[in-house]
Amino acid sequence: MVSNGNGEFSFDSKRRSGLPKIQTQKTDDDNVVCHDDSATPVKAQTLDELHSLQKKKSAPTTPIKSPHVFGVAVSEEERQKQQLQSISASLASLTRETGPKVVKGDPARQAETPKVAQSHATHYHHAPTLNISDSALKFTHILYNLSPAELYEQAIKYEKGSFITSSGALATLSGAKTGRSPRDKRVVRDETTEKDLWWGKGSPNIEMDEQTFLINRERAVDYLCSLEEVYVNDQFLNWDPNNRIKVRIVSARAYHSLFMHNMCIRPTAEELEEFGTPDFTIYNAGQFPCNRYTHYMTSSTSIDVNLARKEMVILGTQYAGEMKKGLFSLMHYLMPMRQILSLHSGCNMGKEGDVALFFGLSGTGKTTLSTDHNRYLIGDDEHCWSGHGVSNIEGGCYAKCIDLSREKEPDIWNAIKFGTVLENVVFEEHTREVDYADKSVTENTRAAYPIEYIPNAKIPCVGPHPKNVILLACDAFGVLPPVSKLNLAQTMYHFISGYTALVAGTEDGIKEPTATFSACFGAAFIMLHPTKYAAMLAEKMKKHGATGWLVNTGWSGGSYGSGRRIKLAYTRKIIDAIHSGALLNANYKKTEVFGLEIPTELEGVPSEILDPMNTWPDKKAHKDTLLKLGGLFRKNFEVFTNYKIGTDNNLTEEILAAGPNF
Numbered sequence: 001m002v003s004n005g006n007g008e009f010s011f012d013s014k015r016r017s018g019l020p021k022i023q024t025q026k027t028d029d030d031n032v033v034c035h036d037d038s039a040t041p042v043k044a045q046t047l048d049e050l051h052s053l054q055k056k057k058s059a060p061t062t063p064i065k066s067p068h069v070f071g072v073a074v075s076e077e078e079r080q081k082q083q084l085q086s087i088s089a090s091l092a093s094l095t096r097e098t099g100p101k102v103v104k105g106d107p108a109r110q111a112e113t114p115k116v117a118q119s120h121a122t123h124y125h126h127a128p129t130l131n132i133s134d135s136a137l138k139f140t141h142i143l144y145n146l147s148p149a150e151l152y153e154q155a156i157k158y159e160k161g162s163f164i165t166s167s168g169a170l171a172t173l174s175g176a177k178t179g180r181s182p183r184d185k186r187v188v189r190d191e192t193t194e195k196d197l198w199w200g201k202g203s204p205n206i207e208m209d210e211q212t213f214l215i216n217r218e219r220a221v222d223y224l225c226s227l228e229e230v231y232v233n234d235q236f237l238n239w240d241p242n243n244r245i246k247v248r249i250v251s252a253r254a255y256h257s258l259f260m261h262n263m264c265i266r267p268t269a270e271e272l273e274e275f276g277t278p279d280f281t282i283y284n285a286g287q288f289p290c291n292r293y294t295h296y297m298t299s300s301t302s303i304d305v306n307l308a309r310k311e312m313v314i315l316g317t318q319y320a321g322e323m324k325k326g327l328f329s330l331m332h333y334l335m336p337m338r339q340i341l342s343l344h345s346g347c348n349m350g351k352e353g354d355v356a357l358f359f360g361l362s363g364t365g366k367t368t369l370s371t372d373h374n375r376y377l378i379g380d381d382e383h384c385w386s387g388h389g390v391s392n393i394e395g396g397c398y399a400k401c402i403d404l405s406r407e408k409e410p411d412i413w414n415a416i417k418f419g420t421v422l423e424n425v426v427f428e429e430h431t432r433e434v435d436y437a438d439k440s441v442t443e444n445t446r447a448a449y450p451i452e453y454i455p456n457a458k459i460p461c462v463g464p465h466p467k468n469v470i471l472l473a474c475d476a477f478g479v480l481p482p483v484s485k486l487n488l489a490q491t492m493y494h495f496i497s498g499y500t501a502l503v504a505g506t507e508d509g510i511k512e513p514t515a516t517f518s519a520c521f522g523a524a525f526i527m528l529h530p531t532k533y534a535a536m537l538a539e540k541m542k543k544h545g546a547t548g549w550l551v552n553t554g555w556s557g558g559s560y561g562s563g564r565r566i567k568l569a570y571t572r573k574i575i576d577a578i579h580s581g582a583l584l585n586a587n588y589k590k591t592e593v594f595g596l597e598i599p600t601e602l603e604g605v606p607s608e609i610l611d612p613m614n615t616w617p618d619k620k621a622h623k624d625t626l627l628k629l630g631g632l633f634r635k636n637f638e639v640f641t642n643y644k645i646g647t648d649n650n651l652t653e654e655i656l657a658a659g660p661n662f
């Protein structure tokens, strides 16, 4: 046994020292039985020594290129110090003189000598007074970019409700909130955002002032620093190397750290060494509520974005999707500033390099339909479309799990394994077998897994300009056709409308479907006026000759209650025909009211379902429902009639005319 100098031991077979070994190996000419006391002895004298052998030190992080600061190479020790200082600066109070004392590593591992970084808030120049509070005497341990295995152990040790399921995923509870809280999302309104962002009726940007943001930030930071340990993730957004954003996520739960590990792009060891200062930081103090005496606070939850400070603060909700979608909002600001369009869409690519985008509101099928065994997955939810093509913003997928079945969605099923976070699912107490049909905790059960868990993921997650733009709507009224071909004006009309219909509660008998209109299929995340994104989409689709489609993944044969949801197998056939180009050249007829072009036949799908009218037993009910939905579309679009889309007046006119006509 020899030490290689890194505290690592290896067995050197050529240098056997000590007494000559008794030959126990079986040779050709002897038939003696091999006794088990002849096995290699344990290479330790004590239990502690044995345990120390078990954990090998991570490979020394020798950078390929040594990191430089202003052209000067820095030592590994110096780099570690800078990193710790950067984290300490992130966690610094803005009102007290001394920053928090942060040390790297798990407090449970006493053997490690803490490296301390002390930051001083920069706006105080005099020496710290002796009048310090207890908070300044305390250490906060930083668990920095832990691996999934380490995060599993942390979660199981410290977080009630964490379990390993039979397939190896980490089951966790997100707490009282099992979905996002859009009404508690606030954006600091300052001189810049005042003119850049979309404010007022219909906008998701609910205003707050800088001072209130700082109060909430201080509340979050104080909470985080009061803990024994906090998790810090340094990761990237956007696979386009020219437009990559560095994000830091500070959180109190292993669940949050693992979720973001899976959802953001994971840096390589070298990339991490050169990470430096993040472009944006999230402070997730979700366990801790906001203070209702604080101005603007209307509940105990607040999700606050400050674009000038490049920070986001989360108080009063542990739902991890807030971090994912908070960063998405950020991208909806940063990317358009660079003439890049940000999209709430899934994206995949065929063997021939044909790219398709899948837009749609929550639950309409972006993840389900972009995950396609015959195509390369670029991403399931958030993309950018730049002058070079498409790129995924994220490094993972976030699939709905309700009623998940191995047969219908095998790739998603198989991705739920070690490393995957499974939120709010119910499992059998003993076998830890998940029951995906169980809605006891919530209907919004979710799995967050790294994109490479999907076998045909395209890494890096980028692709050429899209050929097809598929708008998904889950129409619980059951009147939109399963598929229609759209012209550019219609595509824009439906993109700006952003329609889907959900069914409120299913407990007390049949409920009426409720229409939801969410501009750009993601009104909760956009930062600028919807027409800005629409104009960019129109310009890009025109330039690259992309075809628009409207696909109803919702009801057929009647509304919710009397009809049924269109079979996923049929929707997949429709999508296949769009990808292959077969549908582009089919025979079409035009529908009443919405004026949609629908194919008369399509391989693998019964022709009679292609026109919804045929599937409704009660024709009058069909017509009434169609007119009702048309009216809802018209009413929703009223707010957009005074806006010009892009520089082209004709396009605006055409878009306004592309809605329902009756």
Ligand SMILES: Nc1ncnc2c1ncn2[C@@H]1O[C@H](COP(=O)(O)OP(=O)(O)OP(=O)(O)O)[C@@H](O)[C@H]1O
Residues within 6 Å of the ligand: 360, 361, 362, 363, 364, 365, 366, 367, 368, 369, 380, 381, 398, 399, 400, 401, 402, 553, 554, 565, 566, 567, 568, 569, 571
């Ligand atoms: N015909 C169909 N087409 C698509 N999805 C269907 C269909 N029928 C049932 N489903 C189910 O609808 C759900 C679609 O959810 P999915 O996760 O794909 O939504 P999403 O658009 O990705 O939403 P989010 O933005 O919230 O992640 C899945 O549970 C899927 O199994």
Ligand SMILES: O=C([O-])CC(=O)C(=O)O
Residues within 6 Å of the ligand: 179, 180, 321, 322, 324, 325, 361, 362, 381, 398
């Ligand atoms: O953000 C979430 O919680 C899930 C999601 O993808 C969406 O709602 O679009």
Ligand SMILES: [Ca+2]
Residues within 6 Å of the ligand: 366, 367, 380, 381, 398, 399, 400
């Ligand atoms: Ca999804």
Ligand SMILES: [Mn+2]
Residues within 6 Å of the ligand: 344, 362, 381
């Ligand atoms: Mn989404």
